[in-house]
Amino acid sequence: MEINEFKIQGDTNGVEWRVPILRFKGHDPKAPTVYLQAALHADELPGTAVLHFLCEQLRGLEKQGLIAGDITVVPSANPIGADQKIFSLNLGRFELGGRDNFNRSFPLISYDDRVSLLSKDTTLKAVDQLKTHLLSMALEADIVLDLHCDSEALLYAYICNEFWPRAKDLAATAGLDAVFLSDGESSAFEEAVAYAWRNCKEPKSEQRLVSTLEYRGERDVSQAMAKEDASGLVEFFKQRGIVSEKPAPQTEWQGVVVPLDDIEVIRADVSGTVLFHKNCGDKVDEGELIATVLTLPGRSENQQDYFAPQSGLVVSRSMQRFVHVQDQLMKIAGHKASKTKRKPGTLEQ
Ligand SMILES: [Zn+2]
Incomplete structure (x- = not known):
């Protein structure tokens, strides 16, 4: 060497x-x-x-x-x-x-x-x-x-x-x-x-x-x-x-092979403490609860639930347990094009 x-x-x-x-x-x-x-x-x-x-x-x-x-x-x-x-x-x-x-x-x-x-x-x-x-x-x-x-x-x-x-x-x-x-x-x-x-x-x-x-x-x-x-x-x-x-x-x-257009990048639209209901490697069905963000902890009406937009494999999730608006929560490798429009190029900045 x-x-x-x-x-x-x-x-x-x-x-x-x-x-x-x-x-x-x-x-x-x-x-x-x-x-x-x-x-x-x-x-x-x-x-x-x-x-x-x-x-x-x-x-x-x-x-x-x-x-x-x-x-x-x-x-x-x-x-x-x-x-x-x-x-x-x-x-x-x-x-x-x-x-x-x-x-x-x-x-x-x-x-x-x-x-x-x-x-x-x-x-x-x-x-x-x-x-x-x-x-x-x-x-x-x-x-x-x-x-x-x-x-x-x-x-x-x-x-x-x-x-x-x-x-x-x-x-x-x-x-x-x-x-x-x-x-x-x-x-x-x-x-x-x-x-x-x-x-x-x-x-x-x-x-x-x-x-x-x-x-x-x-x-x-x-x-x-x-x-x-x-x-x-x-x-x-x-x-x-x-x-x-x-x-x-x-x-x-x-393994799973997926074009970038079929990856669901789930982003927070509120800020707060995130509770994940799915781990990396879990298979999820469309509509399944994947994460909850507690926006005002202690008040029952103030939480935001996130659901799988389509069935697929949870490939990654955030290591952060406090999220801000537009922070990424999870990537799910799906089976069809995501309804969320993607700019050409990379999945994230
Ligand atoms: Zn890197």
């Missing part, structure tokens, strides 16, 4: 960020290459733990000469967000200076323009330097996995339509409960990678895959889970010939 880093000049004199890059050199130039990163939203740490144990397993495989394709790992992709500790809370989703979501506004460039991506680096704000460096590294790989998490959630992934169903091997080996088929209409990291590949003069490569993996909820950070999830990724690498070991026989993936 080789360790490098890239530097980001801060927006203030004397401030500099360093992002470690761990590289495993493959022995087969024809094998697919992989880029993985975690904690782009800096307070989403299950993926960082997964990549820590993935590197441990890869070092063992490296010693045995079993790494076929180059593997690049950035376990803590966002030191700017990691440092945003305000009133004891780590706020890692938005950059405080400009209110940018760290996983939006990635440059949408053609694949051929990737070589000039870093040329304007010194004139960019720190957050944009970070984005150009991450995208630049990702576009050198055939397979790009961006590890995030939800608030409280099952293990699920966003995958652009064009990579499905070829990505079923990832769903099976990573043990995904659900796949959300995205429309490719946002400027999230994953979709900037897909955009570049779509705008590429070279013939389309069947090896390519990019996905945002949501490793459950923010608090699902444990050694046992991270080791098992890392083993799932190694198994995926075996399936794709990145690790030259015989893959285990795979059974047909049994």
Whole structure:
């Protein structure tokens, strides 16, 4: 394993960020290459733990000469967000200076323009330097996995339509409960990678895959889970010939696959204390009570009940127990288009 880093000049004199890059050199130039990163939203740490144990397993495989394709790992992709500790809370989703979501506004460039991506680096704000460096590294790989998490959630992934169903091997080996088929209409990291590949003069490569993996909820950070999830990724690498070991026989993936239009994003229209009646992983029927918000506790008439708009699977819910108006309560993977209109792109800001 080789360790490098890239530097980001801060927006203030004397401030500099360093992002470690761990590289495993493959022995087969024809094998697919992989880029993985975690904690782009800096307070989403299950993926960082997964990549820590993935590197441990890869070092063992490296010693045995079993790494076929180059593997690049950035376990803590966002030191700017990691440092945003305000009133004891780590706020890692938005950059405080400009209110940018760290996983939006990635440059949408053609694949051929990737070589000039870093040329304007010194004139960019720190957050944009970070984005150009991450995208630049990702576009050198055939397979790009961006590890995030939800608030409280099952293990699920966003995958652009064009990579499905070829990505079923990832769903099976990573043990995904659900796949959300995205429309490719946002400027999230994953979709900037897909955009570049779509705008590429070279013939389309069947090896390519990019996905945002949501490793459950923010608090699902444990050694046992991270080791098992890392083993799932190694198994995926075996399936794709990145690790030259015989893959285990795979059974047909049994998870739920849903286009974004069929996801019910339930939002609060009042504020108060939320009582959930359903857990992540529960199946709900249309009209079933899923949550209650106590708007004025102690008074019987002041509570707001929320019901499932259609039957489906509860994939995620808020870890917060006080909600404000328009806060997200729950995501339900349904079977038909939601009546709530969705803007193209991502499900949330
Ligand atoms: Zn995230």
